[in-house]
Amino acid sequence: MNRTSLVCLSLMSMMSLLCWSDRALAVAAEACPDPIFIQSFDDATAVVCPRPKARFDCFGSYATSFGALSSTGAGQPILWTIASNGGPPAAPISVEFGSSSSNGVAEADFDGDGVFDVAVYDIDVGGFSYLPSSGGAAVTITWSSNPSTDFYTVVGDYDCDGKSDPTYVRYAGGAIEWVINTSGPGPDRAVTFGSWTTDYVLAGMDWDGDGCDDLGTVRIDGASNMTWRIGDASSGALLLQQVWGNRSTDFIVPGDYLGDERADFAIWRSFGAGTSGEWLIKENGGPGSLAQVFGTPGDYAVRDLALRGDFDGDGKDDIAVRKNGTAIWQWRRSSDAVIDQATVGTPSGFPIPATGVQ
Ligand SMILES: [Ca+2]
Numbered sequence: 001m002n003r004t005s006l007v008c009l010s011l012m013s014m015m016s017l018l019c020w021s022d023r024a025l026a027v028a029a030e031a032c033p034d035p036i037f038i039q040s041f042d043d044a045t046a047v048v049c050p051r052p053k054a055r056f057d058c059f060g061s062y063a064t065s066f067g068a069l070s071s072t073g074a075g076q077p078i079l080w081t082i083a084s085n086g087g088p089p090a091a092p093i094s095v096e097f098g099s100s101s102s103n104g105v106a107e108a109d110f111d112g113d114g115v116f117d118v119a120v121y122d123i124d125v126g127g128f129s130y131l132p133s134s135g136g137a138a139v140t141i142t143w144s145s146n147p148s149t150d151f152y153t154v155v156g157d158y159d160c161d162g163k164s165d166p167t168y169v170r171y172a173g174g175a176i177e178w179v180i181n182t183s184g185p186g187p188d189r190a191v192t193f194g195s196w197t198t199d200y201v202l203a204g205m206d207w208d209g210d211g212c213d214d215l216g217t218v219r220i221d222g223a224s225n226m227t228w229r230i231g232d233a234s235s236g237a238l239l240l241q242q243v244w245g246n247r248s249t250d251f252i253v254p255g256d257y258l259g260d261e262r263a264d265f266a267i268w269r270s271f272g273a274g275t276s277g278e279w280l281i282k283e284n285g286g287p288g289s290l291a292q293v294f295g296t297p298g299d300y301a302v303r304d305l306a307l308r309g310d311f312d313g314d315g316k317d318d319i320a321v322r323k324n325g326t327a328i329w330q331w332r333r334s335s336d337a338v339i340d341q342a343t344v345g346t347p348s349g350f351p352i353p354a355t356g357v358q
């Protein structure tokens with residue numbers, strides 16, 4: 001794909017414990033046997049155990065929040081309207097932050113408190129701005145950049161410190177250069193991985209289960225076959241690759257659907273001739289797979305919008321869509337396969353969990 005296409009995709013995205021107690025460590029393993037049970041409390045010691053973050057959880061409820069973006073037009077502020085999904089009662093977030101003309105949404109937890117931050121990047125100045133979910137004033141991070149070559153946020157936690165690292169990709173003679181800011185101010189890594197001419201770029205996710213996000217692209221060949229390619233965020237070395245999906249029919253919907261804290265190869269077969277709306281998910285590093293028809297396929301006028309997130313909060317991403325022309329989100333709960341739904345925002349709003357679908 002060419003750079004213009006990537007810019008368009010980017011703009012689409014815009015509108016794209018530790019256990020504690022006196023005996024905590026000793027009992028951690030038996031107290032936290034499964035993500036479904038990990039918020040249970042021990043009568044005597046109130047043990048609370050580690051739990052995976054849910055994508056786009058803005059309240060710390062361990063489930064993807066109900067958030068949408070809207071704007072009144074080009075150059076106008078982005079209005080973020082977000083309600084909690086489960087957890088203790090919490091006032092909704094309603095805040096204007098970022099501009100619809102030059103900013104995209106960053107999938108990020110910059111302050112590292114386990115809660116998604118309201119965050120945008122500006123492709124013209126090469127900077128990120130966010131509202132720390134832990135409180136305090138807005139933070140802006142900028143560094144020297146070239147708007148003609150630097151764009152498309154690919155935020156991830158590439159140094160494993162629990163904080164998202166501001167990152168974007170740069171056109172470098174046909175190759176993709178990942179410019180990463182792990183400690184600031186300014187980037188401290190520039191890693192070459194992937195090709196501008198053939199690859200879609202994935203936001204940072206952990207593919208090999210070491211707790212660090214990795215570089216990822218999906219390469220398209222002459223027959224539109226997809227090859228998922230994962231690289232080391234320090235060296236750019238290829239860690240793994242997998243043929244999965246075809247660009248003539250499939251959206252790229254990466255996530256951890258099988259709950260082993262490693263991202264899975266996932267596509268929604270929903271456009272082009274003869275598609276049924278089938279989600280096809282292949283476990284990364286194991287034999288698991290999932291094939292499930294869900295959502296309405298077809299052309300843009302009728303097709304649902306795929307969403308990425310864990311809506312029932314069981315530690316596994318769920319197959320999910322926003323129904324076409326409505327504000328209804330539907331998901332298939334990974335915990336019990338029941339279809340659930342909620343009304344979020346307005347039909348014209350952009351669901352935050354649609355960020356990163358390509
Ligand atoms: Ca945060």
Ligand SMILES: [Ca+2]
Nearest residue numbers: 157159161163
């Ligand atoms: Ca980091």
Ligand SMILES: [Ca+2]
Nearest residue numbers: 206207208212
């Ligand atoms: Ca990793």
Ligand SMILES: [Ca+2]
Nearest residue numbers: 310314316334
């Ligand atoms: Ca789930």
